[in-house]
Amino acid sequence: MTTSLLRQVACAGAVDHALLEHVRHEALTVPSGWMAEYGEYQSGGWETLSLLNRTGRATDVTITDCEPTETDLLAAMPATRQLLADLGLHFMWARIARLDAAAYLWEHRDYGELKDVERHRLHIPIVTSSSAYLVLSGSAVHLAAGHIWRLTPTYAHGACNRFGPARVHLILDCYASPELAVLTRDQYLPAGSVRPLPPLTDALLRHHAAQALRLAQLGYAKAAEEHLLRLFFDHTLPEGRAYDLIADMYDAIGHDDAADGWREKKAVLLGIN
Amino acid sequence: MSTCTEAIDQLAAVNRPVQLAVMERIVEHLAAGPAVTHMLVRGSIARGTSDRLSDVDLVVGVAPTAFEEFVTVHDALASTTLGAIMPGWPDTIVPRMGGLGYVHLIEHDGRLYQLDLYLAPTDKIAAITKLTRGHLVYRNDKAGDPAPDPAVAPFVEARLAAPLTCEQLIVEALVLTWMIHKRILRGQRFMAYAEHHMLATTARTLIRTALSPRNAFYGWYHLDTDISVTPIGRSCLRDLEAMITAPSLPTSGSLAASLERILTLAHRAAPQAVDALRLSIEAYRHHLELTDLP
Incomplete structure (x- = not known):
């Protein structure tokens, strides 16, 4: 379990405490005009700005392969600029990302649309809490502040910030390089960072499916969908099971188009051909 | 104009x-x-x-x-x-x-x-x-x-x-603490007194529900004989006694202490209920901002 999880997410090093405090101050005071990203893979409340990107404009946030330049935002954040420079990595893109309270990035895979080049994603948590965590392979992984975390986002995963406060991370997409190899040489999962999620028993499954069905029948279809999507963050589920449950719910109330729509969405989000 | x-x-x-x-x-x-x-x-x-x-x-x-x-x-x-x-x-x-x-x-x-x-x-x-x-x-x-x-x-x-479950009683304690905190900030002394008394009753009911559910109807009576027969029970009653002997008009400091006592005794008497609410409790603590925690 731990070995498999280590391939997907791991702590790759620490950030200097004093520097992190300055980065945190900048992160909470400098960025404005956050770009809300909307998409089928998330609930809302996911906002980003670019620090390094193709155009130098912080509001260009759709990542793509490039040799990036510093954005106007990073120029106004000297401690953050120093932190990135000290890492000495071959960056593809760097963003500051905010995940608001009650915001979810549903189960999905990343990088599917990008060209086939080895790349890695690092997270540096700036502001976080225990209710902000990733879910991978049936485990909740809290990325504690003060560390650099490596995430391999081609595995199915999700992220949430259940109750707040707003989570703020630096997200660094980088190409393979000797510096990255050194940084990620000794990877580990700190004690207390991983919480195995309990299985969804048949009784619980029936309970939640019935709750969702009632919500949908009362006219709260979106709440019903979210109720089922959130099961991925509370329980160990087979890949894509939450999407199947939504499709089943719509089948049960005769909404065939909605059921088909969720089956298609599942294929897109999980990169299933 | x-x-x-x-x-x-x-x-x-x-x-x-x-x-x-x-x-x-x-x-x-x-x-x-x-x-x-x-x-x-x-x-x-x-x-x-x-x-x-x-x-x-x-x-x-x-x-x-x-x-x-x-x-x-x-x-x-x-x-x-x-x-x-x-x-x-x-x-x-x-x-x-x-x-x-x-x-x-x-x-x-x-x-x-x-x-x-x-x-x-x-x-x-x-x-x-x-x-x-x-x-x-x-x-x-x-x-x-x-x-x-x-x-x-x-x-x-x-x-x-329907009697409240341990999980619901923990939520009750958190909601009452939230309400009392507002009373303190507003200077609503009578309501603060009443709700603080309710908070102690919630702590008692939580202990009873977790450790002596069949005798829940006794309320404040026979706590010593029902509960104090085990180390867990005695520890919970000590926390309860500390709550009821605190000043009846709470301050932010005494309220914070009462909340900690309830969560401590809840963890001792009903750990699964606390675990089910762990993330909620941590988010609640962040928002409550009892500035003069002891």
Whole structure:
């Protein structure tokens, strides 16, 4: 379990405490005009700005392969600029990302649309809490502040910030390089960072499916969908099971188009051909 | 003159209480369901006496035939669409008006707000409006005038009579602490006294429910003989004694101490209930901001 999880997410090093405090101050005071990203893979409340990107404009946030330049935002954040420079990595893109309270990035895979080049994603948590965590392979992984975390986002995963406060991370997409190899040489999962999620028993499954069905029948279809999507963050589920449950719910109330729509969405989000 | 009025209107808009935005969001979400027939605002917002700490008091009229279903899913609805950070507390303070009250703590724009929801069958709305002087903010004109459902009253009675679980009692303690904190900030000494007494009773009921559920009806009686026969029981009673011997008018410091005692004894007596609420409790601590923690 731990070995498999280590391939997907791991702590790759620490950030200097004093520097992190300055980065945190900048992160909470400098960025404005956050770009809300909307998409089928998330609930809302996911906002980003670019620090390094193709155009130098912080509001260009759709990542793509490039040799990036510093954005106007990073120029106004000297401690953050120093932190990135000290890492000495071959960056593809760097963003500051905010995940608001009650915001979810549903189960999905990343990088599917990008060209086939080895790349890695690092997270540096700036502001976080225990209710902000990733879910991978049936485990909740809290990325504690003060560390650099490596995430391999081609595995199915999700992220949430259940109750707040707003989570703020630096997200660094980088190409393979000797510096990255050194940084990620000794990877580990700190004690207390991983919480195995309990299985969804048949009784619980029936309970939640019935709750969702009632919500949908009362006219709260979106709440019903979210109720089922959130099961991925509370329980160990087979890949894509939450999407199947939504499709089943719509089948049960005769909404065939909605059921088909969720089956298609599942294929897109999980990169299933 | 009109410029002055416009300027003041702009200032008023800028200083609009956040609770109105919270209420708008809630009304918009709940109105999506055709079973919701009415929504009334009651309490200080309806009376025009609210302040920045005020809770949002909403009465929700529900078609009688859908009432039981609505009550059954309303926690899931509050969690997915209203930003509730924990299950609603079955409100034992609200008067009996033919429905069921729940208190939710909801996150909005980085802050926590108290939402008092009173769910009532549509046929009770006229009487509730008169009693509470509620202000109608939503009416579903398509709902017509649904007839009462005889199944509602026994359902409500059964819900009111059901003893609270350990998890619900922990939520009760968190909600009461939230309310007492507001009383302290406002200088409402009598209400702070009353709710602080309730908090001690909640701690006692939690101990009884976890460690002596068959004797729950004894209340404060026979605690020594029922509970103190084990080390866990004795430790819980020591925490309870510390709570009841604290000053009856709480300060922020003594309230923080009481909260810690309850959570400590809850962890000792009902660890699974605390674990189920762990993330909620941590988020709650972040929002409560009892600045002079001991």
